[in-house]
Amino acid sequence: AQRVTQPEKLLSVFKGAPVELKCNYSYSGSPELFWYVQYSRQRLQLLLRHISRESIKGFTADLNKGETSFHLKKPFAQEEDSAMYYCALHLEYGNKLVFGAGTILRVKS
Amino acid sequence: EPEVTQTPSHQVTQMGQEVILRCVPISNHLYFYWYRQILGQKVEFLVSFYNNEISEKSEIFDDQFSVERPDGSNFTLKIRSTKLEDSAMYFCASSESTSGQYTGELFFGEGSRLTVL
Numbered sequence: 001a002q003r004v005t006q007p008e009k010l011l012s013v014f015k016g017a018p019v020e021l022k023c024n025y026s027y028s029g030s031p032e033l034f035w036y037v038q039y040s041r042q043r044l045q046l047l048l049r050h051i052s053r054e055s056i057k058g059f060t061a062d063l064n065k066g067e068t069s070f071h072l073k074k075p076f077a078q079e080e081d082s083a084m085y086y087c088a089l090h091l092e093y094g095n096k097l098v099f100g101a102g103t104i105l106r107v108k109s
Numbered sequence: 110e111p112e113v114t115q116t117p118s119h120q121v122t123q124m125g126q127e128v129i130l131r132c133v134p135i136s137n138h139l140y141f142y143w144y145r146q147i148l149g150q151k152v153e154f155l156v157s158f159y160n161n162e163i164s165e166k167s168e169i170f171d172d173q174f175s176v177e178r179p180d181g182s183n184f185t186l187k188i189r190s191t192k193l194e195d196s197a198m199y200f201c202a203s204s205e206s207t208s209g210q211y212t213g214e215l216f217f218g219e220g221s222r223l224t225v226l
Contacts, residue, residue, distance in 0.1 A: 032213055043112075044152070044200065044217040051213075086152065090213045095140055095204075096165055097215060099152040 002027045004089050006100035013077050014108050021072040021103050023061075023087030032090040033070040034097065035061055039083045047072075047085070057081070077107045111135045115201050115218035122191055122225055130186045130221045132201030141184045142202040142215065143176065145169070152200065158184065191225045198222050 003026040013019055025031060035047040048056045050063040050070060061072045070087060087100040114133045122128050134141050143155040156166040156176055163176065175187045184203075188195055199222075202215040 034213060036215075043219045046214045049213055093165070095159070096142065096154050096157050097213070098154065099144075101151040 002089060002091060002098050004087050004098055004100035006085075006087055006103050008103045009101070010104045010106065012106040012108065015079055016076050019072075019074045019077045019081070019105065019107075021085050021087075021105065023070045023072065023100060025068050025070065025087075025089050027068075027089055027091075029092055031063065031065070031068075031070075032092075033061075033063055034088045034090065035059070035070075035072050036086045036088055036099075037083050038086070044086070077105075079107045079109055081105060082107045113201055113203055113216050113218035115199075115221050117221055118219065119222040120224070122223070124193060124225055125190050128188045128191055128223060130188075130199050130201075130223070132184045132186070132218055133182050134184055134201065134203030135205070135216055136182070138203035138205045138216070140164075140204045141176075141178070142204075143186045144200040144202060144217075145197045146200065146220075147194075147197040155186075155199075188223075191223075193225050196223055196225045 005024045007022055033050045036044050037047040038044045059074045061070050063070050084102050084104050086102045088097040116131045141158040144152050145155050146152045154167050156170045157164045173189050177185050198220040200220045201218040204215050
């Protein structure tokens with residue numbers, strides 16, 4: 001069965017420190033993965049998708065099919081990065097996203 | 110920039126009552142979704158809607174739930190005979206298809222918080 005696992009409920013780092021939010025998936029099809037972010041009092045929004053291989057707000061994520069992972073990384077955290085981050089897997093059948101449980105990132109000054 | 114809008118932002122209802130949550134998706138989008146997030150839990154898929162019919166639904170989406178697109182703009186979720194465990198944040202989302210291919214980006218509304226007493 002398809003599943004997205006985000007093992008950390010909360011990740012707390014100091015400003016300027018590197019950040020890695022972990023995401024692992026389980027899917028028998030061809031994986032298409034995304035990171036969504038929800039800032040305080042804002043709606044859930046797309047941060048980045050693996051197929052575009054882009055860096056958004058300094059964040060990058062590489063799909064590792066061997067390890068079935070899609071970890072989100074940023075070399076130097078900023079206070080405005082504090083938010084809830086969700087890893088999501090797109091399922092071809094049904095055109096839907098399956099979300100992980102989410103990780104709260106707290107960046108302290 | 111166009112946004113998905115949802116009403117009401119918060120609804121309190123008595124157990125057993127019917128509730129309708131409303132959504133206005135982005136106007137040129139083709140796919141519509143409802144997701145649910147019970148407090149402290151993950152965002153769960155409920156149903157997807159395409160071409161005026163349900164394309165996929167989860168196990169949660171039983172006979173108690175229904176969706177409708179009554180006109181060209183609204184997309185509603187009806188919950189009949191509400192139960193305490195239906196208390197959650199309900200998110201509507203829409204997405205577009207470009208060049209016949211699904212891009213994967215969902216645009217979410219701000220959510221409707223349902224409290225069942």
